[in-house]
Amino acid sequence: MSMDTLEHVAFRLPSNVTVSRVALDAEGWRRAADSMQQAGAGLLTLWGSDDRDRDGHFRIHAAYLARQRLWVIDHAMPTGTTVYPSLATLFPVADRLQRAVRDLLGMHADGGDGRPWLRHGGWPESVFPLRRDVDPAQAHAIESSAYPFVRVSGDGVHEIPVGPVHAGTIEPGHFRFSLVGEKVLRLEPRLGYTHKGVAKRFESMRLHDGHRLAARVCGDSTVAFGWAYCSALESMTATVVPPRAVTLRALALELERVANHLGDLGALGNDAGLAFGLTQFSALKERLLRRHAEAFGQRYLFDLVIPGGVSVDPQALALDALAAELASIERDVRELRTLYTDHAGLQDRLQGTGCVGQAQARALGALGLVARACGLEHDLRADMPWPPYDQLTPIVAACADGDVAARVKVRFAEALESLRLCRQWLGDMPTGEVCIELSETGPGQLGIGLIEGWRGPVMVALESGINGGIRRCHVHDPSWQNWLLLEWAVLNNIVADFPLINKSFNLSYSGHDG
Template structure:
């Protein structure tokens, strides 16, 4: 069975004809057996070929080895169904629901086949509990404040949450379809708008995919500048989340302090890119702006100051009994849940699971300047907050070390034509976790299919599991401790 798979590296393009085509039973056995051993399901999706048949592609990741394995199966257009693997492999549940929604083929035996982005019909209603004193609480999709739209349906017994069902899709914009239709210039703008707080993460994933498909090798200088912007984005969001957690538990000194630090990192992004969120900086072929020695010295001084301030406010925040009592043992996600459902990013690392694209499937400047992986073991809100603290420290250490030896090179190199009938998987560790972009080109060298997976796609299920058995009053705190994206999920 191993001979019928294709081994790839992150960002390595291959010809479509190289991708093995397995029979349905062999394909499903390969996926299930590999994931029960050491692999995990990085991506599983379908697309309609010119013949009308649906082809399913599965990417398996071997994190410890840094390898990706790829294979596929074909479903005849006259057979709009296939046997679901979710009963044996729960981490496939959302992928199969998406396949059913996008390709109009049904995974037979799927335990919970309901839309993930489209409005629900009478055939796919919400789960409902029954019994004395069981009541239902509906929250959203319109929320107080400025957060994005999402619907949360709780089944409760008194104040205890028995089940939470999350319905999203209210921000669906059809980005994957647009990526096939618009000009290359507009595609970059769309990539930066997948999730507004992850401009660099998705922009870098798109750019790397285009570079791979056109055999464009960017300069070390451009790779270093991309890493600077990506880590500043991580720092801004991590400090912002720590401030929001502080506000949720009423610890206002840290809320104000972390909030100010978030502004400092956004301001650094503004100095580097001309935009507080990093827009119009990363482009296929490199970057648009450089750092001179004066700017590097300024960044170094401001980062050293921010590092001291993060340490001071973190020591205050993580030592107060009133803070610890609200974070510890709240919203627990175990390592078994991470492996079973395929969670990624800080959510996985907070449960002790070492999953970080920068280390496992290294790319860009991270091939030469590595960031130690931050891990915690509790899997609770405290652990997720601690991961953010540790990653802030290590991102600043990484940048300070990088500034000592910034490589030389061109900022932007021309992009050649895309290779026809090729496929590439581009992975980036955004601040929420693993981002993947899959691009498939046709015989005319144009994009025939574009598949995006934001880490929130993996991790919304973690919130559902984390609040079971918790008090409903703890939900806002649990929700903020994951800090997931509605737009990134809805596309």
């Protein structure tokens, strides 16, 4: 199945970007994966659906991110079977995605890791909660059993278990370090602790309400997930969002990026022993959040993006105050960048720490900010710009070094670039309405939303059900891919540097666990 053949049989899916869809048999599924890999496209996500009520099949869906297009490949397993060809040998991220699909739907890849991933004993091995014949309210007693971590053996090798509860105010996850002395030989994470049944919950919601759940998949990326959901729904219903709402959404997405980058830049300084950085950047972030509250009525922009537009039409005065604050923050960020760059002690901790090479990053499927810090210059806002990025495209920040210092540099560059975009939009904000009604849509439609959040590409695949309900909704956070890079980045570093390296990635647990 060459790319040319795929082009021929593909049809277009509703989306804010270009998405082509192809349905294939098992052999086609396998060959399409080969072609994608050869063409340099990466596996973005995998999800399953239980369509036995409709046509007797279980289906597996793969989304591949090519340079200027997203491919969705569907494979319906023959009636009565639940096995599909594994993609784990071609795309490392597929392994955990396949394990998650099996835990939730009982569909099996014909290869790869056999251990559970999201199921920690909270429901029995024989129960697949995302199947349509499983009651969403059904709870189970916990039957936990030890998780078989991969053991590293040899002279002087020891293990350090960390988590799920960590020492700071952060999300839960377990890390198993295998070390010799202080040197990390292997890091194996166990995630899924914050799995709260998002996909099943979607199926009891209405299409017009689902954005509220999407916005809470990962709270620090609420605008990105909310926008991705709304894009999927709006493209399905052929809704054209008013220009003022489009600009306000983009403004919110960039403010979210700036707020997160400011928080991370401060925390990175702190983790490297420069508490001054945390004090300064956390104050800048607080100033920004207070302007959010003035302009949008809340510090974090939950539910600002709603189907058809945005929920708040900010006053001109509040937007002027925001613009003035952003100008002031920009001056401060530039000054602090010079301080960070010139601080020999800080740079000594950042440079050469937690390094990932470009080839390795590509092989592991790196996405977003982390990929750009390894020299892979991908950014959906520039590669496949949707409105308003088609009118005002950001300059993609990149740095080929792949270490903590590179991830700091990219954050500085992106924060400043986002501030430039915000300045342009605030200086030329369209007038008019901020939300329009959506038309109804029939059942069985699939729409895709793909947005470059501050971590990287965030995807929502939304399928409509009967009577305005949601039949299936799959969300994907780029942390799935980037956790693999973190595991690679800590190798041969000392374990004491893990907090610093981890912070330089700042991956999502909740977005991953779902």
